[in-house]
Amino acid sequence: MSERMQLAGLASGFDWKSVVDQLINLERAPQRRMRTQQATHTAQIDALGKISGNLESLRTASTALLNNSLFNARKVGFSQSGLGWSATAGADSLPGSLTLNVTQLATASSRTSQSSVSGTAGTAATLIADLRLAQPISDGSFTVNGQAIEVDGSQTLGEVLDAISTATGGVVTGSYDPVADRVTLASSNGQLELGQAGDTTNFLSALRLQQSAVQPDGGGGLTVTSGNTLGRIDLSAPIESSGLAGGLSGAGHFLVNGVRIDFDASTDSLRAVMDRVNASNAGARLSYDSAGDRFILSNTQTGEFALPVSDGEGTFIAALGLGGGAALTSGQNARLSVNGGIEQEHSSNTFDASLLGAPGLSVTATSVGQQEISVSNDTAGLKKAVENFVEKYNAAQSHIESQIRIDISNSDNVTSGTLARNGEITSLNRNLRAAVFQAVPDADEAFRRLESLGIDFVSGSSRLEIKDPARLDQALAENPESVRQLFQAPQTGLLARITSLVNNSVGPGKSLNAQQDRLNARNREIDQQIDNMERRLTRQRQAMEAAFIQMEIAQSNIQRQLQALQSNLQMPTT
Template structure:
């Protein structure tokens, strides 16, 4: 970095002089920077326009879905409907009634016996296989404290201690559902049965499930069996009544589930079943110590179980109780004819309506299926708003304010005006060969205003909601055709092509002639309605196979054998108004569309300006360096002259003094 000092010899402000000399040469850079700012504003405006056009495209895409426009709703006759229901676009409006005699239920296979070892009455309590560890201490019955030592006492010891305690109860064991439970009975009819006290130090009453158990007459019975299988340890250690002898494969409904008793716990096996495709939910009922398999689907469908080992036997499934599920039974004609379904969700009772039964009825229940215009109106309103957003933006950016003499950022941009004109033309033009009774958006209440509207009031789309709802109620399918009709392709002459599906692109009327050589080579030729050949292409197809590239937009399916027969496909052009608009937006918003092209052009211009600025700046820097050198040389020369003058002056003074 160089250091300069202003006019030490000359007294001139050289930096100011240099700055003013460079101002003229700075002018081109200033003009380029201003041009750069203008281009950046245009680029940002186009980016904003692209976003609004994309939002418009998204808004109209919903209206190209039949389910949005052709909507129905199921209206029950009261707030206590015996079903939930939804209606699709294929529903038929009308009044219906349904009587539900029976709901569908799922098949269950319940283990035929408890699977864990029963209680050992003579073993010490800590080793007797209780559900949970039993602690020593005291527990109370009718206010009498009874001691228990888990390490020394057996269950029979405790029973004897209760019966001799004077508590006024008789303790005994009973068998419920194949397993032992503890029972307490008042010693006298109507005698007290107060079980437990706040000061108890042993958990005996809770482990035996007596604490909180209900009194029935003079008896209280534990609510659960005293024992239960251990679910989280390997099966070999799970205290099963029937030990699993070795590894094997459990097969449920044809789905194999492997097991290894030395590794797998009961919880692991149940989770493995539930994660499989066996179609059942496996669970462990800890109250009764049994395995339960429940079908994931309803209806009278059996559950089958087999095993290469003895796990199925150990889990009680071989001797299990199979309870077949019920089928749903319902009637649409007041009970004259009954229909049956394995599921409570029925899709074929009423066309286009899905019903899920929630309760039975003793008599027919009335309901209606009627058009639902709300979703369609909301979608149209969103489309109109987005369309007007685009128009407002274009109007703002292309306007000229005469008062301030300020032009909008995109004023004079013909491409923007073309977009605006095209959008207006497309939404006011009629649909092409659309079925139904509507030809233009104005027919259903979407227009730029009525004929004769005051100037300045027809710049944006307007929605007559009442007119739109009336059209949707009268003929929703015709409204959808007005919006989203697409060209139809029909296989009028089958040959080596057996089926055709899709929408041809472009959507012009005419016919495709598909020639075949019988060896899989095809040639497609398109003729317009005047029978002029406009297009042809070649491709291949296998017998019974498909081709979706030969004719854009169509999938061709070949016959099972190829004979060389020619096929003909007739195309009838149909295009809804929004179909045309959607195709236009796809074009200008696509990868090689106008919006992206303009954005790329702006970026290219900005790069070019930056390069010009860099060149001008380099020249300016070089000029500044040159001026600095020149003024430095001037200062040096003046300093030398001043020094010489001072020296001469000194010599003259000496001479005069002499």
């Protein structure tokens, strides 16, 4: 019966369900006020969190200005940029200038093979793929006198040269001289055109055959010969099979600048031994010039230093052509003079303070010449740090001002910021302003306020502005130490004040965090109160619904009794 009576007013015609909803909704009015209070708390927590973040950024910007290298940075200028010199100036460098004249650059001693060190590229019977060349020949086609010739690695060199003759009807013939290690093409009719844009193989360039080298043969024909010997060593193959003209086998060692270098021709490649020399303590570098087919050994240190080499066991040095027959270039010292003084010599092209007479200055010359070198304060990094400090300070103050503002319109409407009645935040705003406004007694008299740097407050606000950029640039360039004292003076400097304020406001247990903790705790309490109230309202709804259901049941019973009585009264008599 009770389930049927859940349809409000079924018996009574009275919509008691909506009455219960309205009564419960009225009872929830305190909950809505609590939710509004929670929303206010949450907005305050968010505002406090953003203030904390802005203060953290301000502290980071302040910390950056504690870096003394910003105030001691130096830059070097040259009167002639075209000479390609470079220089560095340390913190101990003093602003000023000097004239440096370099009349000779320092060079390193070197040994160079005087003749080709490679054997021949092969023979006419050698497969194209097996020719030992500076660049491998790719498969494809090339043209001679407009006629295409196909080439692939499975052909021999002689076969390809014969194919040239066939393609040109015997007009152009080719030959390979294994002694001279060169290829020659000869034309009998005065026409010898090598290659065209559509060629797909590097056959002609790999054999060093160039159109510009075509010459008359004196008999009405034309001829062209490889511009250099063709054979090149294989740096990656074992030494004994690398193609060295003199050949080399077995294990042994050699000396460079008195340092022993071991090798094994059966397992080591030339590249591996070159790397071993270059990584050793010999102070030398070994390289291979594939264009000239020669090895070059040079000291890594410039100056008048000898470069002694010798074979110990084996003939490695001789095989590379770096022994007695090598071309020896003796290293030389650099020659320089400062401010027209006496000429000095130095083994390096980098000149330090001992030569220049300028503490902290180092100059590297890459060419001879004379120019004026100036050292000045490098303010770029410092200016950026000051601008960043102003930016972060303004970000913090702008947000604080927006949160504590109280605006009254002409119609007397009051608009308040989220933290308008927060005395701690209002005090923080005043204290931050005072921190950058008050004079620094421990700084130089002329630089005790930010105003001396061309920085002042925006009218009607707590935000800073660089009002005179030229004054800031001048202060940073001419008085970096005074600027440093303004910011860094212990206890009284701008950074000490700002850092103290931030440290007292941000962090576990500090004022802003404590306020957020209290607001979060209050919101949790409100959640608990709302939950308790909701449970009470649930019970109240159930009681009200039960009472109305009983009313419906009683009303239904009365209606049935009334209907029965009326029915009996209307029955006819017998």
